[in-house]
Amino acid sequence: MARRSLLDLDIADVTQDVLRELIAEGETDLVERKEHLPGGGLGPTVASFANSGGGWVLLGVTNDGEAKGCSAPGRAEPQDWLRTLIRKDVDPLPSFEARAVAIDGVEVIVVRVHASALTPHLYVPAGAVYIREHGGRHPIKTQAALIALTVRPGQAQQEAYARMTSLPLVKLALGPHRPPSNPVNGETRIVDWILTAGPLMVPQDFRARALSRTTADAIREQVAELINAVGPPGQGGVERHPHGSGIVVAGRNLANGAEVHVLLDAGGVAVVRLRERLTRSVLYVPRLADDIITPLLPLATKPLELSGASGATHLHFAVDIQVTTEEEGWRASIAVGTAHDSGELHSGAFVGGDIELPADDTAIKAIAEGWMRELARTAGLEWWEDA
Secondary structure (H helix, E strand, O other): OOHHHHHHOOHHHOOHHHHHHHHHOOOOOOEEEEOOOOOOOOHHHHHHHHHOOEEEEEEOEOOOOOEOOOOOOOOOOHHHHHHHHHHHHEEOOOOEEEEEEEEOOEEEEEEEEEOOOOOOOEEHHHOEEEEEEOOEEEEOOOHHHHHHHOOHHHHHHHHHHHHHHHOHHHHHHHOOOOOOOOOOOOOOEEEEEEEEEEEOOOOOOHHHHHOOHHHHHHHHHHHHHHHHHOOOOOOEEEEEEEEOOEEEEEEEEOOOOOEEEEEEEOOOEEEEEEEEEEOOOOEEOHHHHHHHHHHHHHHHHHHHHHOOOOEEEEEEEEEEEEEEOOOOOOOOEEEEEOOOOEEEEEOOEEEEEEEEEOOOHHHHHHHHHHHHHHHHHHOOOOOOOOO
16 A cells, blocks of 8 residues: 555545555554553554654554454443543644454454644653654654644644634624514514634544534534523424535524524534524623533534544634614624623624533533633623632
8 A cells, every 4th residue: 555545545444455454564654553552552652643744553453463453441432432541641632533443353443643733742641742753653852853843833723713714604604694584572682692613633534524414413413402492492493404515504493583503614614603582681691601602612512523623623702793673783782791780792792712622511611601701801890710
């Protein structure tokens, strides 16, 4: 198998015959064989591949090329098992995929490590940065080599920001949405809560996964669940709208007019838009974290994870006050407050941050509470951080 084709190969393409070819490659700059999980884990090996253009790890194959087999403990999936182990040892977590492939009566865990734009990846237990050279991993020993790896993170961030604002479907999703035609009373404001997420590293097979029926069905289930949560259950409908470069899933609760739109662009961006009608003059700030931000975050992160994204991901969250029936055009602001104080939250109020994919409940809660405090301060409320 040619060296160039190894880097073009997706893990989904690894059949039994392809696995035999990978095994036959031996120990090279692009392939490493492990009879079993090393005592120190796969962190150094995975980090070295991520720092050096990517490669393959065959777990359950001896140095002589014999398939002995290896499996994740219990009923764990190889991807979940290895992610849990590697994220403890490697910072930041590289983008990789893992699955079991049957061969000669046993299963070999095949790991595809992608080239990273977030280099250097540090092996934390040793405080070392490893790269691939001469068929093995070696720690960086010169400042020049380390500096060469640090040039790319800024580029990755710029590219992520560009995707989050310039992709055609994303621009459409973030653009002004006209209010619904059915009438509302003069006290009602129509508000859009908008969340955008873009991973710094987009895996090679992201596009195929993002455009798959499996991912679309999973997004549809998420939207249906939220639609039932933001209004009387059983009063909503959800539709999928496939596009050439992505998919939009739209849901609406017919009882209160709340709408949820999720866009997954195959270029590597997810946009979530919750539109609701506020029939009260004061929006209580504590509601932001529990009732709005926390439910919206998984709608952005899960589709990205299903499409193979992992590691550092940029998040943007904004509130846009769209319109009232009292005047033409856009409404400038909406009153927000707590039981003790109040302020003005202006149209276009924005907060941002980063999260590691896969995102667990603890990380989502921390982001939601932090953004709630930021938006409260934007509204003029004295909401201070703990020292």
